[in-house]
Amino acid sequence: MNGLTDRNAETRAIVTGGAQGVGFAVAEALADEGCKALALVGRSREKGERAAAALAEKGVDAIFIAADVSSVADCRRAVDVALAHFGTVNALVNAAATSARGSLTDTGEELFDRIFATNVRGPFFLMQGVVRHLLERGAPGAIVNVLSMSAHAGQSFLAPYSASKGALMTLTKNVANAHRRSRIRCNAVLPGWMDTEGEAIVQATFHDAPADWLEKAEAAQPMGQLAKPAQLARLITYMLSPHSGVMTGSLVDYDQNVAGVVGE
Incomplete structure (x- = not known):
């Protein structure tokens, strides 16, 4: 392997939110770096099939799986479909999320549950499916969760969203710790305004x-x-690749504003 060339050649990845934004930028970056097997997960079949077709033009075996990550059944089906198609999967990027607004005082039960189902429960069961597969094979793998700088606190109108990203932040470290001896790495990026x-x-x-x-x-x-998706994507693909070595349990702020700095 030389530089970026082929550093993800053996990667077989599931990317949620893969039809647009950060998810598609990650898929494109993986393709540029030699990845030949990509499963894009998203809700819009039209966008997803268009994204998969664009990757296929680059020589990638790309499939689109229509799924809503807020549904546990859909998450399990997405992993099963990817495994049935590729035979094995060794990378997962949880980029799909909702950033619906809500403060402590005006958030209702339905909104709260929808945010946590999408931003926490979905990634949990996607990771569960991929990690179980890797453990059964005795194979290494890598997971990257896309969080947010809001996980540090967040604006007042992002109370449940910030809480959900904080929960996924803790889950990232928990998974990293639980499976490091199986060479399954789990890291996260925390982008600012994108x-x-x-x-x-x-x-x-x-x-x-x-x-x-x-x-x-x-x-x-x-x-x-x-922050631009194509810029963030290269950090994510690095974290997925063997070049990131033993890196696990890391939470990387990706922002031009430094958390904790006030009045500058």
């Missing part, structure tokens, strides 16, 4: 953002941009 299709929808839906919201938001950032 420029994604989903964020554009959130800004329009919840914040009445004007058409030029991105330009204004980026102008106000220390580094003059929001």
Whole structure:
């Protein structure tokens, strides 16, 4: 292996949220680095099949699995379908999530349950399926969970979302500790404000953002941009690859604002 070339050549990965945003950026980066087997999991069949077709043009055996990660049955089926198609899977990226708004005082039971089902329960059972498979084979593997800087605290209108990412943060470390002697690594990235299709929808839906919201938001950032999926993706693929060595249980902040710094 040389540099980025073929460093993920033996990777057979499941990527949730793989039809767009961070998930698809990860899939593209994996393909560029030599990965030949990718299962994209998402809700939109149209977007998912289009994404899989784009990867197939790069020589990847890419499949789309229509599934809602808030459903345990769908999570289990997604792992089963990927295993049936590829024979084995040794990598998982949990990128699918909901960032629905809600504060402590205005969040109802239904919203709370939906956020935790998508952001915590889904990743839990996806990891369970992949880890069980790896343990049965006695094979190593790698998992990367996509969290958020909101896991450190979060804004007042993100109470259940922040709590869900905090729960997944603890789960990441728990899984890393439980399975490190089986050479199954589990790490997480915590991105800050990102420029994604989903964020554009959130800004329009919840914040009445004007058409030029991105330009204004980026102008106000220390580094003059929001984090880009293609940039974050390379960190994630590194964490999946053998080049990251013994790295496990790590929570990597991916932001231009430093957690804990006040008034600067």
